[in-house]
Amino acid sequence: MAALDAVLSDIDRDLDNSLERLFAWLRIESISTDPAYAGECRRAAEWLKGDLAALGFDASLRETGGHPVVLAHAPKPGAPHVLFYGHYDVQPVDPLELWETTPFDPRLVSLPDGRRAISARGAADDKGQVMTFVEACRAWKAIHGELPVGVTLLIEGAEENGSKDLPEWVEANRDELKADLVLVCDTGMWDRATPAITSSLRGxxxxxxxxxxxxxxxxxxxxxxxxxxxxxxxxxxxxxxxxxxxxxxxxxxxxxxxxxxxxxxxxxxxxxxxxxSFLGPVGLGLPAGERGRMLIxxxxxxxxxxxxxxxxxxxxxxxxxxxxxxxxxxxxxxxxxxxxxxxxxxxxxxxxxxxxxxxxxxxxxxxxGSRAIALPFDMPALAAAKGALAEEWGVPPVTIGSGGSIPIVGDFKRSLGLDSLLVGFGLDDDRVHSPNEKYDLTSFHKGTRSWARILAALAEPGAVGR
CATH class of the missing domain: 3.30.70.360 (Alpha-Beta Plaits)
Incomplete structure (x- = not known):
């Protein structure tokens, strides 16, 4: 616990610098769906590669049929090894006139209810979420010189464009992507105070x-x-x-x-x-699914x-x-x-x-078609992550399913044989894919602390089924 406490204190002390690093990345206009921004996508990949290399990762850009993949390794022999997935590309900003701030000029803003948030395209989807994990790794490295588990980061640049080249790339690089577990930070919390782990994705x-x-x-x-x-x-x-x-x-x-x-x-x-609460905002009031089943x-x-x-x-x-x-x-x-x-x-x-x-x-x-993905409810890594999140947020996390699909998670299962633990800190009001995208400052700060705790929890004996 003392080792973890020192890491958490470093995250708190370094928050302003963490934000500056995130802002530097957010300023890069990495819109993957528009060929005119191909150079910006590569620049965003180069920025992340440089940041990870400075942390001691063996970082490189790997070519695909589209935008490059950032791949970075920090092995730890004898310890569990995790593969972290995210993406550096972002959605187009149209319609520009609806933005209250400049999309690629990130800043902290105050929301009407007093919350502070990071306003920029990509703040929540997915650069801000990726950086919660990177900053957690940075703190572990700063305090202890190493991570509690081995880590590989796979950050792609075409998720918003369908990830069409990534499955083939993953299959071709199976040996280099060997791990015990995949971690994904591209999901959300149940509400502002309650973390969530997405344990299933519908096919x-x-x-x-x-x-x-x-x-x-x-x-x-x-x-x-x-x-x-x-x-x-x-x-x-x-x-x-x-x-x-x-x-x-x-x-x-x-x-x-x-x-x-x-x-x-x-x-x-x-x-x-x-x-x-769920159907009312869209003008409905009666669930239309299977009779006798809860809405959730x-x-x-x-x-x-x-x-x-x-x-x-x-x-x-x-x-x-x-x-x-x-x-x-x-x-x-x-x-x-x-x-x-x-x-x-x-x-x-x-x-x-x-x-x-x-x-x-x-x-x-x-x-x-794509198959559904579901974690076993008794999976040790799931229990470890739940415990870590409960320690950080003060309430047990909700284990939920997602009605949508993240196809690459299925490819990780099929090509690598790995289950994926989906932990994200986005909120329903983050306006993902819309003008005025934001990411709560609390989501960024406590998300970083959460990943620091999860890495420590996964290092415990038996946490990943070893």
Missing amino acids: LSYFEVFVRCADRDLHSGLFGGAAANPIRVLSRLISDLHDDDGRITLPGFYDGVRETPAEVLEQWRGLDLTPE EQIQSRPTCDVNGIVGGYTGEGTKTVIAGQASAKISFRLVDDQDPEAIAASFESFVRARIPADCSVEIVTHK
């Missing part, structure tokens, strides 16, 4: 369905009642995807879906996530099916009495636990084709 299956009947649009007065209407066919097909209790009706769909442990459900009940289950731990778009017939101004020749829909499934995207795709295709009339046709476009 995805995505389809486009094109139903074709007549070989042209038909006059509904002449053909109505006799000609098959693809909009009607498609609408009935979509309706059949759910039963009256909100369950998805694809045969075998729930194969691989596990029940959430009772103790976790009890914790979730205590969070008091209500329809009023519906959005985190249960699989879903949603129609993301539907097109057919005449959609212009005024009237046009036609029976369309074609109708189409985009349909996605969020997957959990051990659901298999390939099995879902096969079941979906059979389900759809069984509902197409004999004189109509259907085309099904299947997009690449």
Whole structure:
């Protein structure tokens, strides 16, 4: 504890310098989606490489098909080894006129409720979050000359552009990325006072369905009642995807879906996530998922099916009495636990084709799916991180699932065989991807202290299953 206390005191003393280092990185306009900023992306990577090299890491830039990866090693023989992932690229700033401060001129601002925050593009997503980990490493190095565990940092430059080159790069560099555990800081807290560990990410299956009947649009007065209407066919097909209790009706769909442990459900009940607090701000009030499930289950731990778009017939101004020749829909499934995207795709295709009339046709476009990711609830590293966060924040962290997907986490599992511990300090009001992005000063400061504690906890015997 004395060794850790000295590190925490150094983090407190060095906070102003930590902010200056973060601000220097935030000033670099590393917008990955716009080719005009390719030079800035490389400059951001070079800045981080130099900072890590100054800390004693063996740091380098590695080329990919797009923006370079920053890779840095600080091994510690005989100790557990962690792989930390983040990204240095940021979203475009448009619309610029809505920013209250200059996007790439970071500064501390006061919020209406008195909080202080870092205002800049990338402050929360993800430069500020990455620097919480870097600054924790800096403090350990400053006080003790070494880290409590071996560390590799993998910081990419194309996360906001789909990370399309990273999976292939990870697979090609498997030997250099060997570790016991992946750490990811690109998520958020439950609320301002309650830390969270994201223990699961839902997977995805995505389809486009094109139903074709007549070989042209038909006059509904002449053909109505006799000609098959693809909009009607498609609408009935979509309706059949759910039963009256909100369950998805694809045969075998729930194969691989596990029940959430009772103790976790009890914790979730205590969070008091209500329809009023969650759905009210978007103008809704009634949960539409599986009947008998808590709202938090519906959005985190249960699989879903949603129609993301539907097109057919005449959609212009005024009237046009036609029976369309074609109708189409985009349909996605969020997957959990051990659901298999390939099995879902096969079941979906059979389900759809069984509902197409004999004189109509259907085309099904299947997009690449991804499996869900879930940590074992009894995983030692999860328990170690929970204990470290509780010490820092004074309350137990919430173990939650994410309704979204972070595909690279799946690649770490498939290519490296590693589980990922997702700990982030972002808040719901950080305006990520929007004008006036910010990162609370408390998130940055206590996030750094949290990582210092987690590194110490992971060094304890048995913390990573060794």
